[in-house]
């Protein structure tokens with residue numbers, strides 16, 4: 001089988017004697033999107049920083065596009081494009097100047113710089129703001145500019161660290177489209193997220209990281225299936241709740257409801273429940289994704305009505 005585009009084995013990192021990564025194994029194959037899903041402080045950014053050669057691991061190995069992050073750092077950097085959790089653009093330049101500068105740094109052929117810059121600014125809805133200095137941009141606009149800059153070189157390997165945190169829903173949808181188009185063009189993506197629904201929507205595979213350890217790795221469907229199967233949940237007039245197993249198909253739900261009728265159950269409310277990634281997270285880590293010391297983003301997602 002073809003060598004993975006991103007591979008870490010037993011990755012370790014400690015800060016001040018405190019382990020932050022405690023043996024992280026990840027594999028991302030060509031054309032895949034892997035979501036590294038975990039709450040604040042789980043070790044996502046540390047993993048991403050090691051992969052992009054900004055921080056050296058204390059132990060274990062990490063390879064990107066076949067190159068070792070320690071001994072072949074320059075080659076890793078050439079293969080990979082990183083978008084950080086915080087926008088890395090020059091405040092004093094205009095949006096357009098930032099993108100053109102990035103294009104020249106990325107060795108986009110001189111004749112194509114103008115066109116590529118315009119294309120990326122349009123993609124992230126920044127055409128109207130292109131001539132303004134970044135100082136006047138909102139947080140969401142900076143984030144979009146950051147994405148335009150990092151996606152401009154059409155990277156083979158794209159690493160996105162919480163790319164949609166703080167983005168409005170429209171920009172989030174635009175980013176999801178861009179990730180899909182990178183993959184359609186043969187690219188490989190690792191993205192970190194605190195949003196369960198984002199991992200669900202975008203990723204071929206999800207690795208759940210908690211306190212520096214990958215506690216689960218599989219498709220979103222596999223993670224959910226590991227937690228349990230779908231069921232019809234019935235709220236009964238006497239206050240009891242009853243759960244009846246179903247495979248979730250229309251025919252099978254009809255069968256279950258037929259059974260409910262035959263048994264003469266007095267139902268006030270019913271719904272089909274399929275396990276969500278929230279349920280999976282709780283089952284895998286033993287703690288709620290929205291525990292007090294966790295971030296609001298996860299807590300909000302976990303509490304959204306289904």
Ligand SMILES: Nc1ncnc2c1ncn2[C@@H]1O[C@H](COP(=O)(O)OP(=O)(O)O)[C@@H](O)[C@H]1O
Pocket residue numbers: 015016020038039040041042043044045046047
């Ligand atoms: N440079 C650093 N010095 C000390 N502690 C750090 C440093 N970077 C990260 N940490 C700690 O490591 C843990 C994991 O951080 P991080 O990888 O940023 O998590 P995440 O991105 O999942 O929120 C946190 O407890 C954080 O405080």
Ligand SMILES: [Mg+2]
Pocket residue numbers: 044045046085161162
């Ligand atoms: Mg982070």
